[in-house]
Amino acid sequence: MNQVNRNTKAKGVNRRQFLATSAKAGCAMGLLGLGVTGVAKQSSHLDPLAIRPPGALTEDDFLSACVRCGLCVEACPYDTLKLARWFEGVPTGTPYFTARTVPCEMCEDIPCVKACPSGSLDHSLTEINESKMGIAVLIDEKNCLNFKGLRCDVCYRVCPLIDEAITLERQHNQRSDHHAMFLPTVNSDSCTGCGKCEHVCVLEESAIRVLPTHIALGKTASHDTYMNTEETTLEMLNKGLTL
Amino acid sequence: MNSKSMSNTANARFAQAAIDELGWWRAHKFLFLRRASQLCVLLAFAIGPWFGLWLLKGNLSSSELLATIPLSDPLATLQVLMTGHWPELSLLLGAAIIALFYLVTGGRVFCSWVCPVNLVTDTASWLRRKLHLPRTSEMPRNLRYYLLAVVLLMPLFSGIAAWEWVNPVPVVYRALLFGAGSSLWILAAIFLLDLFISERAWCGHLCPTGAMFALLGKASPVKISAVNAKDCDNCMDCFEICPERQVLKPALKGKNPMITDSDCTQCGRCIDVCAQRVFQYQNRIALKAENNQ
Numbered sequence: 001m002n003q004v005n006r007n008t009k010a011k012g013v014n015r016r017q018f019l020a021t022s023a024k025a026g027c028a029m030g031l032l033g034l035g036v037t038g039v040a041k042q043s044s045h046l047d048p049l050a051i052r053p054p055g056a057l058t059e060d061d062f063l064s065a066c067v068r069c070g071l072c073v074e075a076c077p078y079d080t081l082k083l084a085r086w087f088e089g090v091p092t093g094t095p096y097f098t099a100r101t102v103p104c105e106m107c108e109d110i111p112c113v114k115a116c117p118s119g120s121l122d123h124s125l126t127e128i129n130e131s132k133m134g135i136a137v138l139i140d141e142k143n144c145l146n147f148k149g150l151r152c153d154v155c156y157r158v159c160p161l162i163d164e165a166i167t168l169e170r171q172h173n174q175r176s177d178h179h180a181m182f183l184p185t186v187n188s189d190s191c192t193g194c195g196k197c198e199h200v201c202v203l204e205e206s207a208i209r210v211l212p213t214h215i216a217l218g219k220t221a222s223h224d225t226y227m228n229t230e231e232t233t234l235e236m237l238n239k240g241l242t243l
Numbered sequence: 244m245n246s247k248s249m250s251n252t253a254n255a256r257f258a259q260a261a262i263d264e265l266g267w268w269r270a271h272k273f274l275f276l277r278r279a280s281q282l283c284v285l286l287a288f289a290i291g292p293w294f295g296l297w298l299l300k301g302n303l304s305s306s307e308l309l310a311t312i313p314l315s316d317p318l319a320t321l322q323v324l325m326t327g328h329w330p331e332l333s334l335l336l337g338a339a340i341i342a343l344f345y346l347v348t349g350g351r352v353f354c355s356w357v358c359p360v361n362l363v364t365d366t367a368s369w370l371r372r373k374l375h376l377p378r379t380s381e382m383p384r385n386l387r388y389y390l391l392a393v394v395l396l397m398p399l400f401s402g403i404a405a406w407e408w409v410n411p412v413p414v415v416y417r418a419l420l421f422g423a424g425s426s427l428w429i430l431a432a433i434f435l436l437d438l439f440i441s442e443r444a445w446c447g448h449l450c451p452t453g454a455m456f457a458l459l460g461k462a463s464p465v466k467i468s469a470v471n472a473k474d475c476d477n478c479m480d481c482f483e484i485c486p487e488r489q490v491l492k493p494a495l496k497g498k499n500p501m502i503t504d505s506d507c508t509q510c511g512r513c514i515d516v517c518a519q520r521v522f523q524y525q526n527r528i529a530l531k532a533e534n535n536q
């Protein structure tokens with residue numbers, strides 16, 4: 001009887017100790033996990049000038065999928081892609097490129113996507129012209145030479161989808177009053193975000209820049225049903241609504 | 244008893260008995276082979292970006308052998324799965340191949356023969372010995388399993404493979420292969436932690452990768468065994484050098500000489516430093532077959 005008692009007592013202490021250390025360890029690890037997640041969430045805001053490779057999922061999905069192996073980087077024949085380092089504004093170890101330095105050369109067989117084992121670069125992208133790495137935006141109308149009435153056109157001519165992703169819109173030149181201006185205009189539906197335009201812009205700082213889609217594009221509010229202005233206006237007139 | 248007190252006096256060189264008995268080479272054989280193996284794996288990756296010889300592409304997180312066979316880190320793959328993302332087949336296949344490999348060779352073989360962090364923590368431990376820092380280790384060893392659980396749960400709640408932000412294991416590879424040197428601060432932190440705060444803190448108590456491989460290696464046939472336990476003269480040199488010294492006592496003093504604890508990294512240093520040649524690598528399955536004959 002005595003023996004049994006001692007045994008259960010010893011066991012009880014052990015179990016209590018075990019539970020106590022377990023709880024402590026669990027708490028410590030939980031806190032660590034929260035910390036790491038916090039750091040990860042904090043630094044998951046992508047530097048707007050860093051562009052993801054073709055086929056990249058939306059940033060959140062991309063970060064859940066990418067294992068940071070660099071296979072896409074090594075597959076790129078043009079040294080476009082880089083793996084981010086710490087303190088670089090891009091989540092460490094993930095691939096990106098800076099269009100101004102080396103743009104994407106739009107390989108027809110898209111080797112970077114094929115190489116990706118995790119599917120963070122979507123393998124259903126097979127036509128490179130359909131990629132959406134970002135969207136070019138003519139960001140500085142003040143310094144762009146074409147806006148000054150000159151015929152620079154360099155960004156327009158280098159675009160792989162010339163006259164489709166980027167067009168020159170003829171406009172009367174108010175300043176000289178008898179010249180025309182040809183304004184580089186990006187069609188966001190066709191632009192692939194390859195960044196060739198940003199790369200070649202003749203200015204010291206590019207007047208045209210590729211931005212991640214979520215920054216470059218506005219978004220209609222989901223409750224807004226008046227998508228087709230012409231029709232809705234007619235409809236409203238017919239119904240006799242005040243405009 | 245005599246030899247124990249001798250090797251514990253500060254002026255005797257560590258493992259001198261083994262060096263005297265077996266010569267420098269045999270007293271450092273597995274250490275040397277291990278470093279060679281770590282270097283070879285690294286070089287197999289590095290000759291690609293450095294010299295254009297593509298044997299292995301990618302890094303330890305995921306790679307491609309000879310442009311055909313996928314290999315990937317099971318822990319990274321599990322994290323991706325936990326975020327709810329279904330990866331390409333090659334990632335899953337790669338993780339399965341690697342898991343199978345370590346299932347057979349012994350899980351923490353990865354730690355001592357492949358992982359680059361091992362170099363850092365071994366150096367810290369060596370320096371600790373040189374500086375005669377006290378052998379304190381207050382952290383419970385099972386912390387790593389908690390951390391492993393946390394690593395696998397984090398993506399579930401945050402939706403991102405968060406551990407890969409700070410995981411030191413692929414950091415060295417990324418630094419050398421992709422020039423991402425600024426990530427090396429993590430290794431510096433681990434070095435300082437191991438050196439000044441707690442002995443063998445990282446590999447012995449925390450690393451979730453090591454924990455995962457330990458779980459994988461539970462059933463592996465390759466083990467280290469105290470085949471000559473009767474010759475042990477209690478010099479304690481193996482306890483001094485072993486990164487997981489709690490695994491030694493049951494083998495030396497218990498009934499089963501085989502080190503069955505999966506925490507053993509199978510580094511073979513206990514074989515090296517033992518002048519009495521107590522330890523040996525053994526194949527559990529071959530041994531069983533022999534006994535059954």
Ligand code: SF4
Nearest residue numbers: 076104105106107112
């Ligand atoms: S499409 Fe070609 S150039 Fe562009 S990122 Fe991929 S591999 Fe590099």
Ligand code: SF4
Nearest residue numbers: 066067069070072116
């Ligand atoms: S190949 Fe895929 S998983 Fe690997 S770094 Fe590139 S995007 Fe990430």
Ligand code: SF4
Nearest residue numbers: 159191192194195197
């Ligand atoms: S990024 Fe520039 S060059 Fe590339 S498709 Fe868009 S407009 Fe053309």
Ligand code: SF4
Nearest residue numbers: 144145152153155201
């Ligand atoms: S290259 Fe630059 S300056 Fe020239 S038209 Fe294009 S955006 Fe303007």
Ligand code: SF4
Nearest residue numbers: 354358360446450453
């Ligand atoms: S415990 Fe972790 S860091 Fe240490 S050697 Fe093993 S895998 Fe590498």
